[in-house]
Amino acid sequence: MEIVGFKSFADRTKIEFDQGVTAVVGPNGSGKSNIVESLRWVLGEQSAKALRGGKMPDVIFSGTEKRRAMNFAEVTAYFDNSDHYLAGHDDEDEVIISRRLYRNGDSEFMLNGKKCRLRDLHELFLDTGLGRDSLSIISQGRIESVFNSKPEERRAIFEEAAGVLKYKSRRNETESK
Ligand code: ATP
Numbered sequence: 001m002e003i004v005g006f007k008s009f010a011d012r013t014k015i016e017f018d019q020g021v022t023a024v025v026g027p028n029g030s031g032k033s034n035i036v037e038s039l040r041w042v043l044g045e046q047s048a049k050a051l052r053g054g055k056m057p058d059v060i061f062s063g064t065e066k067r068r069a070m071n072f073a074e075v076t077a078y079f080d081n082s083d084h085y086l087a088g089h090d091d092e093d094e095v096i097i098s099r100r101l102y103r104n105g106d107s108e109f110m111l112n113g114k115k116c117r118l119r120d121l122h123e124l125f126l127d128t129g130l131g132r133d134s135l136s137i138i139s140q141g142r143i144e145s146v147f148n149s150k151p152e153e154r155r156a157i158f159e160e161a162a163g164v165l166k167y168k169s170r171r172n173e174t175e176s177k
């Protein structure tokens with residue numbers, strides 16, 4: 001991943017997630033959760049609250065005593081697709097997505113260097129286990145909500161895990177035409 005201007009990451013920061021387990025350690029307030037949130041964000045998170053903010057531009061580096069605030073945030077995620085798992089990208093060994101947001105609210109998503117819609121990213125990750133609402137990122141609060149949620153909500157979690165959401169969303173689309 002590459003993060004610039006997102007929350008505490010003013011400097012362009014590269015983080016590599018190799019095979020196996022990666023643990024991020026550091027003192028309180030050093031930005032560990034911000035890394036996870038940057039991933040959630042580039043995957044399409046639309047709720048500022050889920051990112052501990054009031055409005056989306058709150059994710060942009062807001063400055064410190066020594067450093068001026070920035071006017072945009074950008075996160076890029078590089079996915080190893082050498083197993084050609086991602087739908088529609090069978091011939092690409094790497095799939096790159098990025099998201100950029102300016103203070104004035106302008107924003108853009110890119111897929112392999114081309115502008116795309118948030119919806120394209122949704123489609124890309126639907127049923128891969130990687131989507132915005134998937135189980136690949138579980139926050140502290142979410143664990144509780146899985147146990148406490150209503151049966152329908154819990155069902156949605158199982159549907160994502162079972163990989164049937166794609167068909168459901170296509171059906172809804174067809175029905176609405
Ligand atoms: P803990 O161990 O307590 O969970 P952490 O390593 O997860 O800490 P984070 O919550 O990721 O820490 O980082 C919090 C820090 O990020 C705070 O110092 C906060 O000031 C900073 N921060 C959050 N949003 C911004 C922003 N928009 N601009 C600059 N700094 C920010």
Ligand code: MG
Pocket residue numbers: 032033034
């Ligand atoms: Mg934290």
